[in-house]
Amino acid sequence: MNELYFHLYPNAFASMETTFMKESGGKLRNDSMPSNGYGSMTLKGMKTENGLSLMNRLEYVQPDDGNIKDKTLMKVRLPRPVKGGESITLSMQYEVQLPKIFARMGTAGNFVMAGQWFPKISVYEPANTRGRSTEGWNLHQYHGNSEFYADFGIYSVRIHVPKNYTVAATGFPVQPAQNKNGEKVYQFYADDVHDFAWSASPDFIVAEEPFSSAEVPGVRIKLYLDPAHKDLKERYFYAAKAALKYFSRWYGTYPYSTLSIVVPPEAGNGAGGMEYPTLVTAFGAKDESPGYDLERTVIHEIGHQYFYGMLASNEFEEAWLDEGFTSYAEDKLMEQEYGVIPSLPVQSTLISTPAPLTQDAWKYTLPNQYALNVYYRGKMVLKTIEQSVGKSTMNKIMARYTGKYRFGHPTTSDFQKIVEQATGKSWKSYFDQYVYGEQMADFAVDQITVQKKKSGSNPLFESAITISKNGGNYDKIPILFTFKDGHKLKKIWDGSGKSAVFKLQYTSPLAWAMVDPSYNIVLDNKHMNNYLKADMDKDVLFRWNESITKLIETLLGSLSW
Template identity: 60%
Template sequence: MPQRRFTRFLVPAAAAALLVFSIPFGFAEAWVNQYALPASAQPQQEPAPAAAEPGADVPIAPKPAVLSNRVAEYHISVKLEDGDTLTGQQTLTWKNPGRKPVQEFYLHLYPNAFSPGSTFLKESGGQLRGDKMKAGSYGSMTLTSLATEEGETLLPRLHYVQPDDGNPDDRTLASFRLPEPVGPGQTVTLRMSFTVKLPQVFARMGTAGNFVMAGQWFPKAAVYETAGTRGRTSEGWNAHQYHGNSEFYADFGLYNVKIDVPESYKVAATGFQTQQPAVKNGRKIYQFYADDVHDFGWAASPSFRYVEESFSSEGVPGVRIKLYIDPLHAKLQERYMHAAKSALALLGKWYGNYPYSTLSVVIPPADASGAGGMEYPTLVTGAAAKNDNPGFELERTVVHEIAHQYWYGIVASNEFEEAWLDEGFTSYTEDKLMAAIYDVVPNSAVEASYLTHPEPLKMNAWLYDSSDSYAENVYMRGKLVLKAIEQQVGEKTMNKIMRTYFQTYRFKHPSSSDFQKVVESTTKKKWTDFFQAYVLHGQMADFSVESINTRQTGEGGYESRVLLRRGGGSPEPVTVWFQFADGQKLLKTWDGSQNHVQFKLTHSSPLQYVAIDPEMAVVLDNFRYNNYLKTEVSEPVRTRWNIGLSKAVDGLLGILAW
């Protein structure tokens, strides 16, 4: 298809800001958000000086259409005070997307996860990904006012709810009754003020010295799911507390946010700036706008080294990549920029257009590792800058978080209830990106061996046995499930599956069953057994050689009966290697449809050993030591070669050396 062409036009900053505020809800074309650069050269790069101060983005042509259902519209003004306190005012307009009137309303008050007794602290033990909460460093959110657009106060109606665990000390989810029901397609506007006490950062938000990470920092409307969304038979709220394992889920909408910080601070945020920051009385006010996003995150520090470049390629019509780097990594800006550009280019080519005009990459300082490796719409954080010569973890973290822009940001799965659709898909894509860009290839067999406690993938995040089990399944096992599909259908068909899934469900909040439908429609066959075993249940593949019975025949030859077993997972073809003492080998394919199968072989030489899946193509087999069995014909009883797991791996690697 011919490439779209875009015409650059200039709009005064003040007029741009005025127009943003005057766009009617639900009809905003967001002319100042989805810009694209001229697509004549691929890629285009326009480096900015490292010392440049981030300013307003230059408007180009508008995108042609609204991309999401835009359920929520936020106008927020927030001020950073005393280094760790946010005071804010927010106007939230919410549109009822369903077919029934709604009178009960739900708000997420996520910063209360850092208050004593919260479910998050109980479940996490005050740590996340190895980063621990500092003693006494609590955080909180207080709603200081809540009213209708007409001024009727609703604060006395507010009560905290704990639908998941009944913990009376958890205040991360609140509900209240509206004065009047909101009819289908109608809107309600709420005005509120709030104060947030930021903890010392350890779990996605907080402070570290003069560094601030504001994630999940404002009162956020819960998701009202319509009938048919993720398989729902009736519409209703999908509202959960903040848990130790869980991340987030929200509706798409518009965000117009003013951020007031001390004058020396630079601010990175979701979306783009609509005007130059205003400076007055030692303070600086930034103004950001974003549409067709389901969250808004920001970070601030006076120490950031700022670099900006423009980039375009196939699937990336035009984007400004903005780096906010800790000074320790200032000399590594080319590595960060290369990783960001390369990841965006491949994601756009593989899956579809990146629909936003900006992508900000924030590198936290060494003492803010809890803010590292996180994703927000159009903003990601890399690993904290702990040394000046990091290995590939620098690139791996950046490409992983940018891959989230597609599966978390645009597809927007429910991370409360089906986290693998984000983390598993992102981890799978991360591997693809690292292989394509840096020739770093994972070892799936070794990774599968880490899976010691498999659990279902379609499961509420807080129901996993532990944080380790959550990570093991949602990230690693989820990724390997996708790799297992690829192994069966081939890379070309798998690429088509992933692209079709993205194109079909972008901005739609899909479910595991929606993904299954795409797999089945693309491959033209049923995958019920596969999804039952690996997604709805916590199974792994387990192919084993149960026994070998060899005897000498009267004709001077040997007859062997080999019993094979499939002890878990779904049927799939597997290669079986029969090795004879005279050096001859025989390769057969077992379709894996039965739980047990017996092979009968006759040969002039005795059978020496049998190995199932010698090329380790069965990605989800995490129990490989029983894939091999050696025969000792001189003994009455054939015994399994008694070796430990490490020796088994050595043996299988030896088998492959041919």
């Protein structure tokens, strides 16, 4: 093999013409690029061990979109080939002009977040990696909606900063920071990780606590706080400990000796809520008394130590394996530790543009489509499996998946196989519809007709109710029928066929019918047609009001996000 590829991620911020900037419009989440906030990476030298310069053997490549203004992926033609099993050593010299933070990396005032800051070699996949039949490079540019993919290894990183700065980093320092020549020098080391990030600021308030539990042999939790959150240490520590303890119990021991939490300043919020191996960032510290988002973010990013960190899936191609799984784990722990129950009926209603979960991250192009599919729909797909197989089997599925693919690069079909092994049946139809496909569930009460069968003192009415399936399949669909005298009747539809007609004979006419009255069908994103009154099918606006009222009544039972 005679070529290597490197990700030069900082070049995403080099101009408005890069693929990242064109796709994102200079905005990520709710953070926009500050003026004059451009950043880039300049490679100043690249040599082999023999001292041969490779600078005239470099070429920027754009396999995803052919945008020649994009310099986030670079090919190096080697002077002689590297054979399978052989190693090659290259030395590089480079300069990173840090962007102003809006998308993960850069500076905000004194605060520096160095993530994706060094030339990182791409992943070369041997045959059978992630289902590929022949070996080769996995190559993608940096996109507005995409994160990363890398191989495991060792990082030994020395960082020089002004002497009033504190540095937080992946891994741990192997010696105390040294002050020399007017600067402070840190020496960090990390192994069995696939990335290295660091953050620096003269303003950090630092705290450190040891933690161990039956599942965690011993971790030093390090907190690097923006001063605005100096009084919130306990909340960060508590959330981190809960996450380490329970994620270790559910998904396998946290094997690293440190976990660092960086809390950026408000202006650095774009660097917040981000995962790196053994280092996570919380949201920007703007509020002295934030809500549960503080804990939720810390727990989410620590969840990524599994779904991203140890289960190093390809985030370019199957982002849901990181974000959907982490969101599922986050919800579970938020409920257990803080009693915060997600309002899945509201969240599913937001999913207006469902798309396959296995599509490339940058192909979710509609507003919020990436987040709503990869995080929310992905999580709901898992929640639906949990409802179908039961919590105990689901726990086994997650334990097997995280056990088998620890320090690997799992795919969606690897997960599907685990589900099938654990349940002893095929899940092809479910995965085809909801994971590889773009289905949501949608069950509706379509029509109600009432006929008077008998008049007089013993009247009899026949009510015919049409229930239809407008989306994907689902096994057992509960329906609630309520008659005008208040009598209620529950039935289950097996969901076979496109629709079903229920004929009910009773002394009173039907007042209304509702499919899935408790909103248990997590993947149903159109709740407005769940409910129909016997005499209102023509009045669409009225139906909406009534349906929203029903939805709100349900939500108020367990109100939280």
